[in-house]
Amino acid sequence: MLAHYFEAAGLPTVCISLVRLHSEKIKSPRTLWVPFELGRPLGAPGDATFQHRVLSQALGLLERSDVPILKDFPEDAPVSSSAEEEGWACPINLPAPTKPFDADADVLDEIEFLQSWHDLAVQKRGRTATDSAQLTIEETVRFVAAWARGEHPESPVEGMSIVDQLRLCSEDLKAFYAEAATAQPGKNGLEADSSEIANWFWSETRGGNLLLTLAETCRQSDDNMITALGNFLLVPYDQNHRESLK
Amino acid sequence: MARLEDLSETMAGHLRDLDCGPPGETPVASGPALDQRRAALISTAGLTRRGDRPFGMGAVDYRVVPTDAADDLVITHLSTNFDRTGFQQDMNVMFPLQRLQQMANAGEIGSVAEFHYTFMGASDPATMKESADQIAGLLKQDKVDAVLLVPV
Numbered sequence: 344m345l346a347h348y349f350e351a352a353g354l355p356t357v358c359i360s361l362v363r364l365h366s367e368k369i370k371s372p373r374t375l376w377v378p379f380e381l382g383r384p385l386g387a388p389g390d391a392t393f394q395h396r397v398l399s400q401a402l403g404l405l406e407r408s409d410v411p412i413l414k415d416f417p418e419d420a421p422v423s424s425s426a427e428e429e430g431w432a433c434p435i436n437l438p439a440p441t442k443p444f445d446a447d448a449d450v451l452d453e454i455e456f457l458q459s460w461h462d463l464a465v466q467k468r469g470r471t472a473t474d475s476a477q478l479t480i481e482e483t484v485r486f487v488a489a490w491a492r493g494e495h496p497e498s499p500v501e502g503m504s505i506v507d508q509l510r511l512c513s514e515d516l517k518a519f520y521a522e523a524a525t526a527q528p529g530k531n532g533l534e535a536d537s538s539e540i541a542n543w544f545w546s547e548t549r550g551g552n553l554l555l556t557l558a559e560t561c562r563q564s565d566d567n568m569i570t571a572l573g574n575f576l577l578v579p580y581d582q583n584h585r586e587s588l589k
Numbered sequence: 590m591a592r593l594e595d596l597s598e599t600m601a602g603h604l605r606d607l608d609c610g611p612p613g614e615t616p617v618a619s620g621p622a623l624d625q626r627r628a629a630l631i632s633t634a635g636l637t638r639r640g641d642r643p644f645g646m647g648a649v650d651y652r653v654v655p656t657d658a659a660d661d662l663v664i665t666h667l668s669t670n671f672d673r674t675g676f677q678q679d680m681n682v683m684f685p686l687q688r689l690q691q692m693a694n695a696g697e698i699g700s701v702a703e704f705h706y707t708f709m710g711a712s713d714p715a716t717m718k719e720s721a722d723q724i725a726g727l728l729k730q731d732k733v734d735a736v737l738l739v740p741v
Contacts, residue, residue: 345631345717346736346738347613347615348721348722348725351616352618352721352729353729354729354734355626358737358738360740364605365609369609372618381671382676384682384740384741385681385685387675388676388682389679399692402698402735408619472662510667514669517673518673521673537672580597
């Protein structure tokens, strides 16, 4: 639909589409549908040649005026070898958890184990996708842990709502774990696909357990915005069946 | 894969039922050959520069991404239901700015715009017209004649 606005203003557009059904309905001027997972419109991280093939096909449509055009990209995204074999195993051995779950101590312990791998990931990629909430990773853990325990500390960043602060902290924590875990191949030399990283985070880490606990606490809130946060903005649909370990 | 049959029923059902609005007449604009064009990216992934205002619930505004600031992007999109680990490993899988620059260097496109723009795609695009019109003016000032819209 955005394409209609730009094109009507005289700007030639081309869309990449991840959901073919939507493109069939919207009828944007030029669309390349790609059969990739949501979040990866160019198909494959770290594969410049594959990404170039997608871009080349998309931009190639710009010279056409027989609109609307909906073309299918002919290749699936390359599958990591792990999808066909025994599966990725996180290369980092995390410390054994304490019982009962102590959010601050357990998660900060994991962070310490993961820190040097996270440093390596940042060095290797020249960037990080963490820090969206503008807190250090330790501040992030302490702030989330307090809310998970049912305390209500204010947002430490001026002008940021509590819902935004908590959901961005949650994403930063996930990003920190995923970046650290993918700094090197898995134990068996395999690269992880997105569902393997998600399953590892949500089922095997205390960081994941902290976010499950936070979501459960938020769902009990009297504040509708906090309840919505707990229901929809912390745990993905595909991981929502999990319960926190106490 | 974003084939509906490959997604969980919750996610597939949500996507299947999403209102896409009435189909309007498809407008068409034209430009020179691809190797003469200046390209800009428009992403709906809720990307913001680190420290910039995050996108909030119902956001219909946009953020500006200068070409030289692309390494400092974070995702502030509301949804937890798309993969972010690809972006964490390589931003080009979501925001292919380095790939565009390579295509410009190779002469496959003319040049890359100075500024790119991002929206938060969880909001209804029907409410983004005013923002899109503002961006259209800015893109024209930047002499852009190839707009690549990238979803998430």
